Amino acid sequence: MEVNKNMTTTTLEVYKITNTKQIKGCIKVHAWQRVKIVDGSTLGSFVSHWASVARYGSTDHEQVLPFNPQFLQSPPATTNFLPHPFLDLNLRCVNPVTRKFVFPNTKLSDLKNKVVLPSTNGGSITNPTRVEVLTSLLYKTAVAAATTARSSSSSSKPHFLLIPCNIRKKFVPKLPQTTVGNFIAGFIVMTRHESETSLSALVSAIRKQKMKVETIQSQELARQNLDSMMSRLGNEDLENVAHRFFCCSSLCGLGFNNVNFGWGNPAVASTTYMFSKQSGFILMDTPNGDGIEAWVSLERQDMKIFQNDKELLSFCQN
Structure with missing residues (x-):
């Protein structure tokens, strides 16, 4: 199926499967999506259901995995959730490189134990999540790398970390995970000084911002969060004051490694x-x-x- 790349409508974006190939026992699924209507949870639910339908009737799969998508209708948001023009300027990578780093749970447990989180009541925040500590480690290391790689003239500029999160379970009443759409809220962590990029400081800052997301219990509040976040991202001076802008998105727990079209689970997702x-x-x-x-x-x-980075590598798989 071909995708019309010249589509200009902003009222609805589409998601299509464009190509599926089986090569030596390996399935490649090419998906075209726009975040205006599809988030990671929607993608995970859809692909899992699609795989279940493909295996329906086999000896080990006599029933189709329930999907039952839920749809919510709402008026257009006041903010168009599209990349702001500043992303085309100083904050984009000129020569991007992508690499994979693997962090075993045993190492992540060590990382969690290393994080000590002071709280306002003098106690400590217990049991930080794997995603929280790993996000903090990655951001800390990336900030240090960016600072080292650039001139000292930009060292005083702040760094920004944008984190989107699934808010389906935060609604009252809670939304099913199969609710189709882009049900995410985002928050931003800004750091300027090295002391703010310690693991404990970063996890504490992330949790503080996450607590604000906990109050998003309706579509209207979600829209207000989006408007506020995009307004901050759309600051015309951001390209001049930001040293580097990072985004961290977690697809953990969405079942991509369990998608079985009939040839077994994928070796790599x-x-x-x-x-x-x-x-x-x-x-x-x-x-x-x-x-x-x-x-x-x-x-x-x-x-x-x-x-x-030695600290980063100490928590990676050998």
């Missing part, structure tokens, strides 16, 4: 979407579920420093 030359990280479960794969996209000169 990955995404080719890397923020359109935007620096960032995509996190996915390892095929065996024993860790997290981080697909890291950075400026080439930043990657040379990033991939040799």
Whole structure:
């Protein structure tokens, strides 16, 4: 099926499967999507259901995996969720490089134990998640690499980290995971000084911003969050004040490694979407579920420093 690349409508975006091939036991699925209507959860639910339909009637699969998509109708948002023009300027990678780093759960447990989180009541925040500590480690290392690779004249400029998260379960009442759409809210963490990029400081900052997302319990509040975030991203001076802008998206727990079209589970599940030359990280479960794969996209000169960071490598798979 061909995709009309000249489509200009902003009222509805489409998702189509464009090509499926089986090559020596390996299935390649090429999907065209736009984040205006499809998020990671929708993509995971759709592909899992599609695989279930493909296997229907086989001896080991006599029933189709339930999908039952839920749809919500709402008036157009005041903000058009499209990349702001500033992303075409200084904050985009000129020579992007993408590499995969694997972090076993045993190493992530060590990383969690290393994080000490002070709280306002003098206690500590217990049990930080794998995604929280890994996001903090990746961002910390990327900021250090970007700072080292650039002139000291830009060292005082802040760095930004954008994190989108699924808000289906935060609605009242909760939305089913099969609710079709782009049900994400985003928050931004800004750091300017090295002390703000310690693991404990970053996890604490991420959790503080996540608490604000917990209050998004309706479509209207989600729209307000989007308007606020895009307004901040659309600041005309951002390209001049930001040293580097990163985005981290977690696809963990969405079942991509369990998608079985009839030839078994995939040996490798990955995404080719890397923020359109935007620096960032995509996190996915390892095929065996024993860790997290981080697909890291950075400026080439930043990657040379990033991939040799001793602290980062100490938590990677040998």
